[in-house]
Amino acid sequence: MDISSFMAGLSIAVQPINIIWIILGGFLGTIVGMLPGLGPATAVAVLIPITFGMDPVSAIILMAAIYYGAMYGGSRSSILLNTPGDGSAIAATFDGYPMAKKGQAGQALAISAIASFIGGLIAVIGFVFLAEPLAAFALEFGPAEYFLLMLLTLSAIVALSVGKMVKGFLAMMIGLALSTVGIDTQTGVYRFTMGIPQLSEGIDFLIVIIGVYAIGEVLYNFLNIDDQKKEKKKVGKVWFSKDQWKRSRWPILRSGPIGFLVGVLPGAGGSIASMIGYTTEKQISKKPEEFGEGAPEGLAAPESANNAASVGAMIPLLTMGIPGSGTTAVMLGALIMLGLRPGPLLFQQQPETAWALINSMFLGNIALVIINILLVGVLVKVLDTPAKILYPMIVLLAFIGTYTLSYSTIDFFLLLIFGLFGLMMKVLDIPIAPLVLALIVGVDMEQNFRMAVLSSNGSLGVFFQSGVSITLLILTILSLFYPLIIKLVKRKSDKLSDDEQVYKSS
Amino acid sequence: MKKLVSVALISLLFIMAGCSGSASGNDEYPSGNLEIVAPASPGGGWDLTARSLEKVLTDEGLVEQNINVVNKPGGGGEVGWKYLKQKDAHTLSVNSSLLLTNNLLGQSELTYEDFTPIATLATEWQALAVPADSEYETASEFMEATKNNPTDIKVGVGPGLGNDDHLSLVQAASEYGINPSDLNFLVYEGGGDVVTALLGGHVDAVTTSLSEVKDQHQAGKLRILAVSSDKPVEGIEDVPTWKQEGIDMVFPHWRGIMGPPDMTEEQIAYWDEKLGNMVETEQWQTVLDNNDWEGFYKNSEETEQFMKEQHDLYETLVKDSGLVE
Amino acid sequence: MKEVTSLKALKLIVPFILIIASITYMIASWNLPDANLGNGNGPKYFPLGLSIFMLTFSIVYFIQEFRKRDEENEEIREILSGRTPKLIAFTVVAGFIYSLLFERIGFLFSTVLFLGALLFFINGRKKWMTNIIVTICFSTISWYAFSVLLGVSLP
Incomplete structure (x- = not known):
């Protein structure tokens, strides 16, 4: 690290105009991110015209702020309405929504804001000290390693549906099957597109997310819409309790680095990071049965991880000019328009620009945690809106959000189909997350597998060649069988303690 | 109540504004x-x-x-x-x-x-690039090696076959006398992924647009063997065109x-x-x-x-x- | 008595549909066109393998549900009782009509109709005043937010 460029960067970042951009971008990003279907990539893309004519440094600062804002905002709707705005906010529904249902919406929002903040900070610190070695590490990931990483993610998420494994696997397979729609990248063959050009690039997972979560949730709530009493719902305090903090503290600190590392890998991103953060916490938790029922650590971990991942995703962008995620790809395009080309030469030729951005991330996270905590009080009011008025509004927002994805009404029909699909899954108690995650990673998983096999001329040994791939394999096996192992160990120790009791009483 | 009326009025105005946008009929072009x-x-x-x-x-x-x-x-x-x-x-x-x-x-x-x-x-122009430590110093060497053993040399391309990245190498190969359908392509999701794969040594060469690899070449992280322009490109004059390498093609x-x-x-x-x-x-x-x-x-x-x-x-x-x- | 059997049947319908879907998917995978480059069957392996797993798991699911066919599923009952089926059908049909109108008559007009219809149906006719205010305000605000502030080109 180069102290003088660091200071030069800091002095650019704290210029009043840039501080204003940070706050404005963070705020706009949070708001846009809250809308169903509008995740960070869309948020940055639709707000690009604002950056036209701006100084490139301010522009990158603004875009980064929008990005993080959208990451913060995405989980707001997950927690309050069970409708994530993006893949990386899915994990926040697992425990965030149950918390809101239990009347702890305020606490949940506060925990998620703080967790995001700390996760972001950990990642920024990691960025400052580890950017270069990590960029080199990310290059080690070839097709085989990517395939195994995705396999790990899927197995971890299926393992979450303990007790309904068959349904979990089925959901995952449906997701994988949906991911095969579209052009087959390796050969250019069109698969299952039924002649609809809009399907040639595949089914956008965001439509599925909006459909199964937002529309599905509304339809599902119709089951008892007339029974809901008029009494005001409890939203809880806008700050969390000491006990909740104690439970969340370590998960936040553990998930931050995990999310950061996953984020650095091009193509992995927030969805995988938050899911791995969540499952890791669940598996090492002493009370795994509370996960999914509103455990604060189950919300804190993925929130910390996905925000850290969004910082990590900036590393390949800034050090190599390689966009690691949809959002950074959009940012790269906009920066090139403005005449700033991130790449290996950026740190050499314009170090102050790079460091200005890194410093702005510090400031941005501080601004965002304040904005989001101030917003808690306002946001929980959403729950005061009578359900019968709220639901039509959510349906409408879902439609508009879908329209912004590809400006085509064909997507509306998909949206409705997946809405009904979501309803059915909820009624039959089929887990939804494996389906969505499988759809998100499915294409890359298949293509990377085939590329790996192709590049090794047909040998499967390629999956056992590197240290990284062996580690990933072990983790995958662990994630699938860990619950079983735990059960066995518990049974043994239960027996032991039973024996002890017998011994004592005798 | 007053508020309500004004809200209604405003939205009516918006509706009217929305409908009148498509009016046309004037002779002068453009009329709208x-x-x-x-x-x-x-x-x-x-x-x-x-x-x-x-x-x-x-x-x-x-x-x-x-x-x-x-x-x-x-x-x-x-x-x-x-x-x-x-x-x-x-x-x-x-x-x-x-x-x-x-x-x-x-x-x-x-x-x-x-x-x-x-x-x-x-x-834009197309470029053929190899890792910095590649054994191929020139495009001709690369082409010769490919000609002798096309399946062994993996070429990264993205985001799909049939695009200019792919077809520019197809043209170069067939000009050189290689059957292009023998080339061994690994297809990545996007231009960025292709460069990552090259930097990580997961492919032997990539064909992509020049802008994706120009900076990397200048920083010495990889080597561009040839560009598809008609004359050497500013900033990387050390890189020959395909023409200079004896392959008669310009590929915009x-x-x-x-x-x-x-x-x-x-x-x-x-x-x-x-x-x-x-x-x-x-x-x-x-x-x-x-x-x-x-x-x-x-x-x-x-x-x-x-x-x-x-x-x-x-x-x-x-x-x-x-x-x- | 009839209702009970239909509820039972309903529980088995979904696994059954999944079995049919897996078989359809398998056949469709089998019939995928060959690739002209590289391994001609490349595009088929993954979907075919997947469809075999899907079929297996669908059958297991069917058997599981069949064993539990006498257990009550409260939510399936609810979905068929009272106002619920009407609400779901209305929302989906309204959404369908909205999709058809959206690009023809423009965003604002179709949205006012759609949101209004939903509100009147779900919230009831008695609260017409609230419904109208919410419809007009929310349509206008969302139009303004998306079209003007975010620069999304709405029809």
């Missing part, structure tokens, strides 16, 4: 708002081209009418161009060689003849703009004048520089001719590549 279709999502290459056009034309006061960029992504341009086909002359669309290849690959019914050529605006990755079918001569002349002026402006020059593009302006007449030539070239290339029978 203009639309540029970006057949891609916001943030992508086509979107940025469309938005740059909009910005330069507006900022320089060349076009007085409002210009809106409309995103119609899907099907590699197919969706946006279908939309263009049923519009009147107030809508134009950005295009590239995909307009030709989609049809040649049998993925689309639309052909370049379905539209009115307006202009060719800019081009062009971008242009076209209109719906049946535009009148006056309408075409209008754009020839406006765009002819636009490419002379400094602001457009900045756009080119920022994107690592090169000016490649051809007016409507030249573009029509150019499209015909390109169509014939691509027909051969697609056949050579082995993608269609």
